[in-house]
Amino acid sequence: MDLLTPPPDLYGRPRADRFLTRLTAIQDRYVQALGGPLLRRSPRRPLSRPAAQLQLVVTARRELIADVIELSLADPSGGQLPRWQPGAHLRLVLPSGRERHYSLSGDPADRRSYRIAVRKLPEGGGGSVEIHDTLHPGARLTARGPRNGFAFCAEPTVLLLAGGIGITPLLPMAREAQRHGLDWQLVHVGRSADTLPYADELRALDPHRVVLRTDDEHGGVPTGAELLAPAPRGAAVYCCGPAPMLAAVQQALDESPASALHFERFGAAPITDGKPFAVRLGTDGPTLEVPVDRSALDVLREARPDLPYSCHQGFCGTCEVRLRSGTPDHRDRRLTPEQRAAGALLPCVSRAAEGETLVLDV
Structure with missing residues (x-):
């Protein structure tokens, strides 16, 4: 799955956040007084702690939709796995030595199994093809993590927006929101119904809070305003999907009822200010x-x-x-x-x- 540098303002607008600016300045002075680097880091910067190395075995494999498989991973000895929170991902070391990151799509309460979904991309870097071709039940691999760069803050009111395979980090967020009685809604978009993994699980959570929206049934790709329309006033928005979807949501945020935007993207943002x-x-x-x-x-x-x-x-x-x-x-x-x-x-x-x-x- 991406991560782009988050908007400089807490509410997704392109301006510096005054509160965080002041807080950082106070923090830096406090650190200098202590004489050490205990707190010297941006409050937006993810922690750079070395992730734990795990030995995992594939315990189950199933096809979710065409070209998307789900793998269940467990400790070979049957022990408990490290805890994780919605939005976390694993860094897998594949048999070839390739390293790839995949969001955890299972239930954080399940300490015996991790679950990931992998879309096969024949024109990609080879990692997804290797997983589809070689990782079957019984296969062993090394992983690092879980690590979270897309943390779910469990605000009282949330809107979850997923594009295609971008549902993987948002599904655990929906479960967490349901578990804690939050006011939540989820919109999952894709080209057609057969491109939406986990549709049945989403409906089972709460069919009244889940919208499955396909381009073929609605005359094309939704605009940012259409995606944000279900957001109650003051809602926090969590969005994961392709770059055009994220750009549309960012552009429409100021005119929407939502108050904050958290997002993760599939790949790097387009280079707009590059020099040769x-x-x-x-x-x-x-x-x-x-x-x-x-x-x-x-x-x-x-x-x-x-x-x-x-x-x-x-x-x-x-x-x-x-x-x-x-x-x-x-x-x-x-x-x-x-x-x-x-x-x-x-x-x-x-x-x-x-x-x-x-x-x-x-």
Whole structure:
């Protein structure tokens, strides 16, 4: 599944939040007084604690819809699994060594099994195809996590918006909202009914709170205003889906009754302010041009197809490379200032000034 840098304002509007700005300033002064880095981090930045390494076995596999399978994963010894909250994901290490992130779609109350859904993307990076082709009951793999970059805050009133496979992190949120008696609604959109996984489970939760909306029955893709129309005044919106859907919701937020937006996307946001620069593979290696509309990771993978990656969003750290020289424009949400100073770079989102050359160890 993505993560894009969240809106700078708590309510999804493109302006700085005054409260958080003041809170951060007070926090920084307090940390300086303590003489240590105990609290020195942005309140929006996800924690960078090393995720626990897990050994898992596939206990069940089923087809949800065409090209989407669900895997149930458990501890091989039958022990309890680490706790997780709605919105969390696992980082899977596949038999080939590829690493991929998948949202947990099961019930957080179930400590014996994790559940993920994987859509097969033949034109993707190969991870989903490998999972579909090789992971059957009895297969073992390593994972890290669970880790949460899309946490559910359980506000009293929530609207959950899912596009296609984007239902996976929102299904546990709907369960949590139902369990705690929140005022919640969920809208799941897709091209047709056969593209909506977990439809039966959603209806079973509460058919009066769930809307399954398909393009073929409604004359096309919904607008942001249409998606946000069910939101009660003051509702918090949680949205996961393709980039056009998220863009439409963001643009319509100010005119809607909703008060806050939390979101996760499938891939990186489009590059809108890129400048051409170059990356060099080692001091004596080839120099590769990075155009304005492509990421350094995309260009690097043409020369190094085995370069690992996952989220494309500067969040997971899978694609980290070592910077030998040059001045990068770090745009990730994972690396600490100390890691950046030591030469860590995430080429999926980081760029450089026009004409700059970044020399990398890859």
